[in-house]
Amino acid sequence: MTTSGTTCCEICGAEKKIAKSGGYNACPTCRVIISNIKNHPQTIKKLWPELQDEPILPKRDLKKIQEELELPEVLDGKRYMTVDRENNKWYLSVSEVDGQPVEVFASTAFDRDHELQSRISNLTTITRLISLMLRHIFLNEPLTLQKCLKQIKRSSRQRNDLPDMLYGVLNRYTDMQGKTKK
Ligand SMILES: [Zn+2]
Incomplete structure (x- = not known):
């Protein structure tokens, strides 16, 4: 079906034919x-990064962004065994x-060692934040300060371990409205 006449362009909004x-x-x-996009995609891809100084957005970014992401209960996955410098x-x-x-996720034998609580909490911080970034990159989950x-x-x-201290400092930026710096 073909329609023509002067109304608004659905793409740029211009009032033209x-x-x-x-x-x-x-x-x-x-x-x-x-x-040009349909007939010369390679030319567009080649020129875009040069003329716009940024990569062409991957297709998944065009998807509607979901505000709260529900991951399936059971995810596929791979488990790797590795040995660090301290064996x-x-x-x-x-x-x-x-x-x-x-x-x-990362786990190791020292998970059960109570003297290494702080090491474990740092490890947990790393994997939790990496997971957040991965979901942002691959699933378009919005990345916000609140989520971090x-x-x-x-x-x-435990109180005053590194994540607790970081939380204390960064949380100041979420409720600064109406408050003065101490
Ligand atoms: Zn237009």
């Missing part, structure tokens, strides 16, 4: 763009959604 192209009611300028055995697990990493703070706070195992 509109015709259907690529599924849009588009103005002449946007129709040229559509036709501690580590298990590194990567959970996947559609083959992309979305969460990491939540993960940092949950990583803390």
Whole structure:
């Protein structure tokens, strides 16, 4: 079906002579763009980073961003066994959604050592924040200060360990409204 006439271009909003192209009611300028994207994608890809100084956004970024992301109960994943410099055995697990990493976990024998609580809380902070970034990169989960703070706070195992101190400092930035600096 073809419609034409002067209304608003669905893409840029210009009031020009509109015709259907690529599924849009588009103005002449946007129709040229559509036709070039359809017919010369390699040229667009080549020129875009040069002329715009940024990569073309991957397709997944066009998806509607979900405010709260629900991960499936059971995720696919891979578990890796590795040994560090001090000869501690580590298990590194990567959970996947559609083959992309979305969460990491690390565990090691010193998990059970009570004298190493702070080391464990630092480790938990690292994996929680990496998981947050991975979900942002691969699943478009919005990355906010609130979410970072939540993960940092949950990583803390005792008062005044590193995550607890970081939480205390960064949390000041969330409720600065109406407060004066001490
Ligand atoms: Zn247009």
